Amino acid sequence: MTFITSFISHTLVYATVYTLTSLGIILGGRTGIFNVSAEGILLASASTGFVTAYLTGSWLIGFITGALIGAAFGFILAFVHETFKVNQFILGIILVIFGSGLSDLLYKIIVGVRLSAPQAPHVPTVIIPFLSKIPIISGILNQDVVVYFMYFAVIIAYWFYYKTKVGLETRAIGENPKAADVVGVNVKRRRYLATIIGSALIGVAGAYLPIAITGTYSPDISAGRGFMAIGIAIFASWKPQRAILGGFLFAGIEVIAFQLELISANIPYQFFLMLPFISVLIIMMIFKKQIEFPASVGKPYSRE
Amino acid sequence: MKKKNIIQKDLGTKLLRSLSVYGLALFIAFGFISIIIALLGFSVPDALKTLITTSFKSAFGFQETIKKTIPLIFTTYAFTIPFMIKFFNIGAWGQMLFGGTAVAAVGLLIGNFGLPAFIMIPLLVVVGILAGGLWGWFAGFLKAKYDVNPIISTIMLNFVAVLFVNFIATSPAFKDPLEGHPITRPLSSSATLGFFHGIPYSIILAILAIIFVYILLKKTKLGYEITSVGYNLHSSQTYGINFQRTIMLTFLLGGALAGLGGALEVMNIHGKLIEGFAKTSGAQYGVFGILTSLVVAGSPTGVPIAAFFMAVLLVGADALQRTMQIPVEMVFLSQALIVLFIVIIRKKFEAKGGK
Numbered sequence: 001m002t003f004i005t006s007f008i009s010h011t012l013v014y015a016t017v018y019t020l021t022s023l024g025i026i027l028g029g030r031t032g033i034f035n036v037s038a039e040g041i042l043l044a045s046a047s048t049g050f051v052t053a054y055l056t057g058s059w060l061i062g063f064i065t066g067a068l069i070g071a072a073f074g075f076i077l078a079f080v081h082e083t084f085k086v087n088q089f090i091l092g093i094i095l096v097i098f099g100s101g102l103s104d105l106l107y108k109i110i111v112g113v114r115l116s117a118p119q120a121p122h123v124p125t126v127i128i129p130f131l132s133k134i135p136i137i138s139g140i141l142n143q144d145v146v147v148y149f150m151y152f153a154v155i156i157a158y159w160f161y162y163k164t165k166v167g168l169e170t171r172a173i174g175e176n177p178k179a180a181d182v183v184g185v186n187v188k189r190r191r192y193l194a195t196i197i198g199s200a201l202i203g204v205a206g207a208y209l210p211i212a213i214t215g216t217y218s219p220d221i222s223a224g225r226g227f228m229a230i231g232i233a234i235f236a237s238w239k240p241q242r243a244i245l246g247g248f249l250f251a252g253i254e255v256i257a258f259q260l261e262l263i264s265a266n267i268p269y270q271f272f273l274m275l276p277f278i279s280v281l282i283i284m285m286i287f288k289k290q291i292e293f294p295a296s297v298g299k300p301y302s303r304e
Numbered sequence: 305m306k307k308k309n310i311i312q313k314d315l316g317t318k319l320l321r322s323l324s325v326y327g328l329a330l331f332i333a334f335g336f337i338s339i340i341i342a343l344l345g346f347s348v349p350d351a352l353k354t355l356i357t358t359s360f361k362s363a364f365g366f367q368e369t370i371k372k373t374i375p376l377i378f379t380t381y382a383f384t385i386p387f388m389i390k391f392f393n394i395g396a397w398g399q400m401l402f403g404g405t406a407v408a409a410v411g412l413l414i415g416n417f418g419l420p421a422f423i424m425i426p427l428l429v430v431v432g433i434l435a436g437g438l439w440g441w442f443a444g445f446l447k448a449k450y451d452v453n454p455i456i457s458t459i460m461l462n463f464v465a466v467l468f469v470n471f472i473a474t475s476p477a478f479k480d481p482l483e484g485h486p487i488t489r490p491l492s493s494s495a496t497l498g499f500f501h502g503i504p505y506s507i508i509l510a511i512l513a514i515i516f517v518y519i520l521l522k523k524t525k526l527g528y529e530i531t532s533v534g535y536n537l538h539s540s541q542t543y544g545i546n547f548q549r550t551i552m553l554t555f556l557l558g559g560a561l562a563g564l565g566g567a568l569e570v571m572n573i574h575g576k577l578i579e580g581f582a583k584t585s586g587a588q589y590g591v592f593g594i595l596t597s598l599v600v601a602g603s604p605t606g607v608p609i610a611a612f613f614m615a616v617l618l619v620g621a622d623a624l625q626r627t628m629q630i631p632v633e634m635v636f637l638s639q640a641l642i643v644l645f646i647v648i649i650r651k652k653f654e655a656k657g658g659k
Contacts, residue, residue, distance in 0.1 A: 036455060080644070080648060084648045084651045084652060085651060085655075086647050086648060086651050089392055089455065090598060090647060091644075091647075093392070093394065093594055094595070094598075094640050094643055094644050094647070095640075097591055097594075097595065097636055097639070097640045098636070098637060098640035098641070098644075100633075100636060101633045101634070101635070101636025101637040101640065102633075102636075102637060104631065104633040105344075105631050105633040105634060105636075105637065108631045108633070109344055109631065220583075223463075224459065224460075224463050227455075227456060227459045227460070228460075230453075230455070230456055231456050231460075234453065234456070268471050268474075268475070270467040270468070270470050270471040270474075271467075271471070273467050274463070274464045274467050274468075277460040277461075277463040277464050278460070278464065280456065280460050281446065281452060281456075281457055281460050281461075284446075284450065284452045284456070284457075285446070285450040285452060288450050288451055288452075291451075
C-alpha cells in the first residue's frame with residue numbers, strides 16, 4: 001500500500017514538471033515558435049528560483065523569480081527570432097547553452113560551496129478534509145500547491161484554445177499566420193505573448209525542481225527533462241489535454257525505472273536509468289501516424 | 305579578363321563583409337561579457353587578457369589549445385555534415401562518448417593478446433569510427449523511417465551514451481580496482497598514441513579528417529547529393545536523389561567523425577575510460593561543436609579555424625578559473641553570446657546585402 005501511495009505521489013510530482021514544461025512549449029508552438037530552449041530555461045530558473053527562495057525564505061518568491069527568468073528567455077527567443085529572423089532551432093540551442101552556463105555560474109557566485117547543502121523553504125501542501133485520510137487517494141490529493149497550479153494551467157489552456165475566440169485565432173496563427181494576419185490578428189504580438197507566457201510556465205517547472213522535489217540545487221538538475229518535454233509536446237500533437245497524459249506517462253516511466261533500479265540487483269542500474277530516454281524514442285516511433293504539427297511551427301513569418 | 309575582375313571584387317566584398325560580421329559580433333559580445341564579469345565583481349581587463357592570451361603566452365598554453373582543437377574539429381564536423389541538409393545533430397556528445405567507450409572496452413578485452421601497435425591502433429580507430437557512426441546512423445534512421453525529430457533523438461541517445469560510459473567504467477570487468485572513482489584499467493601501451501613535443505599524435509588523424517571531409521563534399525557523388533539536398537530538397541528529389549538515404553548517411557558520417565574524436569581522446573589523452581569525461585570535457589566538446597559550427601555558418605571549410613578559436617576560449621576559461629577563481633561556466637555564457645551575436649549580425653548583413 002505504501003508502495004502504491006509513494007509511486008503515485010512521486011509520479012504526480014514529476015508529472016508536474018513534465019506537463020508544465022511541455023505546456024509551455026505547446027503555447028509557443030501554437031503560434032509557430034518552437035521553443036527548443038526548455039532545458040536551458042529549466043536550469044536557469046531552477047538556479048535563480050532556488051537562490052531567491054533560499055535567501056528570502058519564501059517559496060513563492062522563488063517561483064516568481066523562476067517564472068520571470070523563464071519569461072526573459074522567452075522574450076529573447078521571440079525578440080531575436082521576430083526581429084532578425086534567426087532560425088528558431090539555432091536560437092533555442094544557443095539559449096540552452098546560455099541557460100546551463102548561467103545556472104551554475106549564478107549558484108557558484110551567490111551560494112558558493114557549502115558543507116551541507118542549503119535547503120529551500122517548504123512548499124505548502126493542499127489538504128482536503130476527510131478525503132485526505134483515505135489511503136491511495138491521499139497520495140493523489142495531498143500534494144503541494146504547484147501540482148494544483150499545473151492542473152489549473154492545463155484546464156485554462158484547454159478552455160482558451162477550444163472555447164474562446166482568441167484561442168481559435170491563436171491556433172489559426174500556428175496553422176497559417178498569413179491568413180490570421182489578413183483577418184486582423186496581430187501575429188507578432190501573439191507570438192511574443194505566447195512564447196513569454198509559455199517560457200514563464202517552463203520557469204515555474206524549473207523552480208519546482210530544487211524547491212519542491214530535491215530541496216536543494218545541484219548542477220544539471222533538470223537531467224534532460226526539458227528535452228523530453230519537447231518529445232511530450234510532439235507526442236501530444238500540441239494539445240494541452242494530451243500533454244498532461246504525456247506528462248503522467250513519462251513521470252510514471254521515470255519513477256518505475258527508479259524503483260526497479262532499487263529492487264533489481266542482477267541488471268546493472270544504468271540500464272534502468274536509460275529507460276525514460278529510450279521510451280521517448282519508442283513512443284515517438286509508435287505514435288508516428290497520430291502526430292500532428294501546427295503547419296507553421298519553426299518557420300519565421302514576415303508580412304511581405 | 306573582365307570576368308576575373310568581377311570575381312575578385314566579389315571575393316573582396318565577401319571577405320570584407322565576413323570580417324565586419326565577425327568584428328562587430330565579437331565587439332558586442334565582448335562588451336556583454338565585460339559587463340557580466342564586472343557585475344560579478346572581477347577585474348575586466350585582467351579577465352579578458354587571460355581569456356584571450358593564455359593560449360599564446362606559453363608552450364603549455366599552445367599545446368593545451370591544440371589538444372582541445374582536435375576533438376572540437378571532430379564534433380564540429382559531426383554537427384556540420386547533417387546541418388548541410390538542414391538537420392540538427394545535437395548528438396556529437398553521445399556519439400563521441402559511445403566511440404570512446406567502445407574503444408576502451410574493446411581495447412581492454414583484447415589487450416591481453418599482445419597484438420602489436422600497428423594492428424591494435426588501426427583496429428581501435430575503426431572500432432571508434434564504427435561505434436560513433438552507428439550511434440549517429442540510428443538518429444538518421446529514426447528520422448528517415450519514423451520521422452522522429454533528430455533534435456530529440458540525438459539528445460536521448462546522448463543520455464543513453466552517458467549511462468553507457470558509466471556502466472563500462474563501473475563494471476567489474478573493466479574498472480580499475482585501485483581507483484576510487486569509476487575509471488577503467490589503463491589501455492596497454494600498444495593501444496595508446498603518444499605526443500610529439502606536447503602535441504598529441506591524434507592531430508594527424510584530425511588533418512586526415514579535414515582532407516577527407518573536403519574531398520567527400522567537393523569531389524564525390526555523395527558530397528554532391530548532400531550539397532544539392534541542402535540547396536533545394538524538392539528539385540534534388542526530382543533528379544532521383546534518395547532523401548532517406550542521404551539523411552542516414554549524413555548522420556552516419558557525422559557520428560563516425562565524432563566517434564573517432566572520442567576514440568582519440570581515450571587513446572591519446574586519457575589512455576583509459578574516465579567516467580568524468582562524459583560530464584566534463586566530453587560534454588564541452590559535444591556542445592561546443594554545435595556553437596563552433598554556427599560560428600562559420602555551418603560551412604565545412606571554416607571548421608578548423610573556428611575550432612581553434614573556440615579552443616582558445618576554452619583554454620582561457622580554464623585559466624580564468626585557476627588564476628582568478630571565475631567559474632568555468634563563464635565560458636558557456638561567453639561562447640553562447642559570441643555565437644548569438646555572430647548569428648544575428650550575419651543575418652542582418654544578409655538582409656542588407658540582398659539575396
